[in-house]
Amino acid sequence: MRIVMIGTGYVGLVSGACFADFGHNVVCVDKDQSKIDALLNGEIPIFEPGLDELVARNFATGRLSFTLDLAEALPGADAVFIAVGTPSRRGDGHADLSYVYAAAKEMAPMLPAGVVVVDKSTVPVGTGDEVERIIRETAPELEFSVASNPEFLREGAAIDDFKRPDRVVIGVNDEHAERVLREIYRPLTRNESPLVTMSRRGAELTKYAANAFLATKIGFINEIADLCEKVGADVRDVAKGIGLDTRIGNRFLMPGPGYGGSCFPKDTLALIKTGQDYEAPLRIVESVVASNDTRKRSMGRKVINAMGGGELHGKTVAVLGLTFKANTDDMRDSPAISVVQALQDAGITVKAHDPEGMEQAKKVLDKVTYCDGPYEALDGADAAVIVTEWDTFRALDLEKMKALLKTPLLVDLRNLYSRSDVEAHGFTYVAVGR
Ligand SMILES: NC(=O)c1ccc[n+]([C@@H]2O[C@H](COP(=O)([O-])OP(=O)(O)OC[C@H]3O[C@@H](n4cnc5c(N)ncnc54)[C@H](O)[C@@H]3O)[C@@H](O)[C@H]2O)c1
Numbered sequence: 001m002r003i004v005m006i007g008t009g010y011v012g013l014v015s016g017a018c019f020a021d022f023g024h025n026v027v028c029v030d031k032d033q034s035k036i037d038a039l040l041n042g043e044i045p046i047f048e049p050g051l052d053e054l055v056a057r058n059f060a061t062g063r064l065s066f067t068l069d070l071a072e073a074l075p076g077a078d079a080v081f082i083a084v085g086t087p088s089r090r091g092d093g094h095a096d097l098s099y100v101y102a103a104a105k106e107m108a109p110m111l112p113a114g115v116v117v118v119d120k121s122t123v124p125v126g127t128g129d130e131v132e133r134i135i136r137e138t139a140p141e142l143e144f145s146v147a148s149n150p151e152f153l154r155e156g157a158a159i160d161d162f163k164r165p166d167r168v169v170i171g172v173n174d175e176h177a178e179r180v181l182r183e184i185y186r187p188l189t190r191n192e193s194p195l196v197t198m199s200r201r202g203a204e205l206t207k208y209a210a211n212a213f214l215a216t217k218i219g220f221i222n223e224i225a226d227l228c229e230k231v232g233a234d235v236r237d238v239a240k241g242i243g244l245d246t247r248i249g250n251r252f253l254m255p256g257p258g259y260g261g262s263c264f265p266k267d268t269l270a271l272i273k274t275g276q277d278y279e280a281p282l283r284i285v286e287s288v289v290a291s292n293d294t295r296k297r298s299m300g301r302k303v304i305n306a307m308g309g310g311e312l313h314g315k316t317v318a319v320l321g322l323t324f325k326a327n328t329d330d331m332r333d334s335p336a337i338s339v340v341q342a343l344q345d346a347g348i349t350v351k352a353h354d355p356e357g358m359e360q361a362k363k364v365l366d367k368v369t370y371c372d373g374p375y376e377a378l379d380g381a382d383a384a385v386i387v388t389e390w391d392t393f394r395a396l397d398l399e400k401m402k403a404l405l406k407t408p409l410l411v412d413l414r415n416l417y418s419r420s421d422v423e424a425h426g427f428t429y430v431a432v433g434r
Pocket residue numbers: 006007008009010011012029030031032035083084085086099102103106120121122123151152153154155262263
């Protein structure tokens with residue numbers, strides 16, 4: 001199959017490289033010259049484990065190529081995937097679909113007959129109808145289909161998720177589109193990943209429902225963690241006790257500083273907006289969003305309270321981890337942003353280290369001293385706070401840490417440590433829900 005991927009970001013690049021690895025011919029298109037230049041020079045513009053090797057291998061075979069020029073990519077395409085960003089629109093939380101519609105408009109006059117245009121971006125119900133209308137307006141005689149194929153990969157484990165997905169959701173309104181998408185994903189059915197076929201609108205909604213449900217699980221366990229702290233229970237026991245029930249499942253039951261990232265915050269808001277537009281309000285999701293916003297802000301206060309509150313001007317905190325989760329360089333809506341800002345608002349100086357996220361962090365966080373390693377960040381600080389669960393923070397040398405810190409205080413927002421271990425080294429240890 002000849003595939004064109006419009007948008008070469010986290011989703012477009014991973015999907016494009018994996019499709020090429022399946023044996024398809026893939027052209028990845030992006031508007032961002034620096035991204036395409038980097039890729040043509042063998043550099044990967046994002047951090048994603050294993051992606052450099054996958055891209056290099058498929059680029060070398062000629063099955064994967066990169067271009068700025070859509071007109072060069074489209075001739076002979078069987079499928080054109082749209083994988084552009086759909087951020088929150090300022091003001092009302094609706095998904096900003098301007099990039100999706102711009103891509104549809106741009107491709108419309110150049111699409112080959114029989115092509116299937118596939119929306120991989122996360123888009124509200126009915127977006128496929130509008131993409132179809134936009135293309136039809138420009139090319140009234142063209143034979144084409146529009147399908148939805150939402151992406152469920154997780155940053156940090158994206159390649160494995162793409163190649164061994166729990167399921168692939170295919171939303172189609174005609175048989176031709178279904179045939180083409182089944183052919184594209186045929187290599188996956190060999191390892192028994194189910195292809196779930198449904199209507200285009202069903203697929204569009206499935207993606208939002210999945211993200212809202214996962215966000216709800218996180219929000220739920222975070223509130224249970226708060227209750228555990230008040231009643232003297234350990235949230236890890238409770239999570240285990242409920243998670244072994246197969247109706248509940250044990251994943252996404254790790255309490256922490258609140259969810260962030262490029263998907264959950266914007267997708268929950270967009271789903272709420274869709275619910276309002278269709279007069280089917282989603283009260284549960286509304287509560288989850290409110291609860292998570294409050295939580296992210298409260299994490300800074302948790303650190304401040306652990307430091308004794310009061311006058312903290314002139315104090316320094318070492319923040320370990322900035323990205324919204326480990327194994328990515330993505331800073332979008334990271335809880336670390338709220339934590340750092342709350343500390344700075346209290347007059348505290350912030351030193352920080354993140355293994356991959358510091359370049360992105362510099363674009364959103366001012367007046368932070370960025371350090372080359374965790375121990376450099378800890379040197380001379382009055383407290384340490386772990387915000388992201390990077391492996392390198394799981395086995396810090398507690399004796400060395402204690403020697404570097406002015407006060408042995410560790411606030412562990414990811415529950416990486418055992419209280420007894422940390423306290424045995426003379427630390428005050430503050431965790432989540434314990
Ligand atoms: N990042 C994730 O983990 C993830 C997971 C599942 C789904 N999604 C969804 O996938 C979509 C893409 O997300 P992302 O994280 O890859 O975004 P991203 O911002 O990393 O990448 C989007 C890319 O599209 C390019 N672009 C925009 N308009 C274009 C156009 N007209 N022509 C060519 N290129 C264009 C941008 O330059 C950018 O490189 C979003 O809808 C997101 O919600 C993301």
